[in-house]
Amino acid sequence: MSKNKIGIITVTKKGIELGKKIKKLYLEKYNKDIVIFTLEKFSDKETEIIEISIKDTLKDIFQKYFGFIFITATGIAVRSIASFIESKDIDPCVLVVDENGNFVIPILSGHLGGGNNLTKEIGSLLNSIPILTTSSDISGKIAVDTIAMKINGKLESLESAKKVTSLIVAGEKIEIKVPENISNENPKGIIIISNQKNIEITQIFPKNISIGVGCKRGTSKEKIISAIKNSLEKYNLSEKSLKVIGTVDIKKDEIGIIEASKYFNVDLKIISKNEIKKIEGKFQKSEFVEKTLGIGAVSGPCAMLASRKKGEIIAEKIKYDGITISIFQEETRKDG
Structure with missing residues (x-):
């Protein structure tokens, strides 16, 4: 589920002026919606009201x-x-800006959250001074969670x-081992040759798996979730690499797929x-599906079209009870 909005919280008239300035400048350069929250006495058509308290609004x-x-x-x-x-x-990033716009300080989720x-x-x-306190940033070095954020990946573990x-x-x-093209040379194992007794190892999961889903009307979310989990497990793929789920337009209101x-926590396309x-000519067709829907295949094409399309189908059709799952693996290097 995409998080595209930024909230600005302010409780003074001067703060609203700065908030509107930030909103205007940010929207001109970046593609994220900004909502300004303030007290009712300062509110206007460009702001949302903090009804009871900031904490209650954020809840x-x-x-x-x-x-x-x-x-x-x-x-x-x-x-708050x-x-x-x-x-x-999983936490959103949180910044603090003084009313004069002199300083900008991230206080939560600086790396993974993009703060x-x-x-x-x-x-x-704002021509302000950014105050960064994370050790990797002040030393001019990159943190592992920053790498994960930049490639839209998922960390194996925060501790590692x-x-x-x-x-x-x-x-x-520290060495970063990335195959020439993950979709063609995705390693199942790694050999480390070193004279070091203790070596710290961590893993980043690229978000490059697209799942296509077809199902009978009224299929429960539990069955669809189980089918997706089993399909990923069958191909030794991590849920952490799941990027998007795709289905055909006549299934857009299928509650089981929506809930899955x-x-x-991925987009449904x-x-x-x-x-x-x-x-559909690239996929194995089903006469039943063609007679019913007017198209010969659902899950395979949906898996491909829900992704960025460059890559390969690694599971064209996995059948369960009334459910069909397809898995498409995107390239993560050569197409940027």
Whole structure:
């Protein structure tokens, strides 16, 4: 599920002026929606009202936004978000900007949440000073979770990433092993030759797996989730690499598929029959499906069309009880 919105929180008239300035400048350069929240006495048609308190306003939206910019004292921001913080790999980023726009400080999810990058962007727009306190950034070195964020990947473990990042910060030699083309040479194992007794290892899962789903009407989310899990397991693929689920337009209201995409926290892309007809010749056809839907294949074309299309089908059709699953693996290097 994409997080495209940024929330600006402010409780003063001067803060609203700065918030509107940030919104205008940011929208001119970047493609993210910005919503300004403020007290009712300062609110107008460009803002949303903080009804009871900042904390109450954040309760239902905190994990649904990309990030929040507090134009308040740092203490207000910290107290407002404290009870909603879960983990650095899922929390939105949170920044604090002073009313004069002199300083921008990330206080939550600087790396994985994109807070440090957003800080630099806002700082550049306002000609402000970005205050970065993460050790990798102040030393001019890149952290493992930053690498994961930049390639839209998923960390195997926050703990192992932290250990390897600490070695990077300390100036130790670290190697990044990436196949020439992950879709063709995805390794099943790695041999490390070293005289070091202890070697810290971490893994980043590229988000390059697209799943196509076809199912009978009314199939439960539990069955679809189980089918997807079993299919990934069959091909030794991690759920952490799942990027998108695709299905045909006549299934756009299929609750089981919608809920399955929410369970895996990925986008659900609806593919039109007209799009499928253009490429269905590349896939094994089903006479029953063709008579029923007017197209010869569903899950395979949907898996391909839901992705960026460059790559390969690694499982064209895996059948379960009333469910068909297809797996498409994108290239992650050569097509950028």
